[in-house]
Amino acid sequence: MTMNSVSLPAQADLRLPRYQLIRDDIVRRIAEGQWAPGQAIPTESDLCTAYEVSIGTLRKAIDLLVAEGVLTRTQGKGTFVRRPRFDSSLFRFFRFKSADGDPVQPTGKILDRKVLKPSEAIRAALQMKASETSIRLSRVRLIDSEPVLREEIWLPRHRFGALVTLPLDEFGDLMYPLYERACRQIVASAKETLTVEEATSEDAAALRVNVGSPIIVVQRVALDFAGTPIEWRTTRGAATGFQYQVDIR
């Protein structure tokens, strides 16, 4: 892979350390799609030449991006744009099990799709203009054909237009690969907020629990590499069996 033309944008604030300018420039190239997830970026030696810095400075910039989870390094192979795994999502702690006791990933099924004006809260969270419309998806996730999670997903229509007409049975089990495949939208990070509510009658009917039993509610905003919010989602599931672990320092 080759660098194309100029190394650093002219409008960068030159008072910042050079490793910071380089970090920002690499993020910009990834966000613009010059370097795609799963692909290798140029070698350290090439980047040193392009940015006109020594290896120590360049490595400091890359160290930052590795610590942020944007890049991964493999000795002997290269440095790659990381494909986010979302292993740290709260929902890996739901410890779902199939009938025979083995852990499984739930399947996904879209129940409803509408093009709607978002509420003011969702419009603001997705940084959409007042005139824009959005796509709302209602989704259920199942294990052994039993519903375990209810999801409501809001997407800005101008980024996800392809999903307005895609047949509902072609959505598949995972949304983020779909976003990438059908809309070239890549989720790079997310913010989640966990709360506990009592099951509504709708929760009770959909999740087969009693009204008033505890429900975990996870509200997520997913961001692209540039930090722009592209998806708003809430997920609801029975609190029974839920477990969340965290290390504190």
Place this chain on the structure above:
Amino acid sequence: MTMNSVSLPAQADLRLPRYQLIRDDIVRRIAEGQWAPGQAIPTESDLCTAYEVSIGTLRKAIDLLVAEGVLTRTQGKGTFVRRPRFDSSLFRFFRFKSADGDPVQPTGKILDRKVLKPSEAIRAALQMKASETSIRLSRVRLIDSEPVLREEIWLPRHRFGALVTLPLDEFGDLMYPLYERACRQIVASAKETLTVEEATSEDAAALRVNVGSPIIVVQRVALDFAGTPIEWRTTRGAATGFQYQVDIR
């Protein structure tokens, strides 16, 4: 501050990178109390001399410890052993408020103290020998004299002997400063596990909620700088108003 005698322990695995050996040695010195929380460690220049490495290698070792939250650096002043803040504890998300709506920190009150043999699970979690005994504390935390959290704390007696006789009204509101003051035990990190249960009749009576309403249960194991577990604790509180936020990459 001066380095005392030998730089690296002889039994270290010399196949590891030098910055890793230095990192481990600094952690060892902190765990042994040679360098105490809040105090400065020797300057980078001194450490380079003592460990016989160049500044780049030494800084890599310190970078690791800063990233781990063990050290903090201040330009012009020095590098300091960090006093853990526990800001990331799940319980900062309980968003407690006093009657006038201002956020407050709950006070603490010890209800009961006993010297007991721990259950097998707690004995194992605290890495205690079968013959050792422990101190069990029952504690309640209050806001405006209203109980909001129930806590059960188990401590190995051989580390916390001073707490067996200390008058209960001298425990104060915060346990970790007490541990440091009365027992010279410093909590450096912790692991927490969050689950949701339905309120028992005891929860209902103590926390003034209805039986069966959702309760957040946080089970914590606190560790010293050497990574040895020194405290086992569960905290229970009403799930209403609880909120937990996390960033995912």
Place this chain on the structure above:
DNA sequence: TAGTGGTCTAGACCACGGC
């Protein structure tokens, strides 16, 4: 002013992956 950490250089040699 003296001392601290913050940034940066221009190389070197080593370990690993793939051909």
Place this chain on the structure above:
DNA sequence: CCGTGGTCTAGACCACTAC
């Protein structure tokens, strides 16, 4: 074998803190 990232050197100058 060559190219990759991993480790390490022996300095330099700068920015900030305290006196």
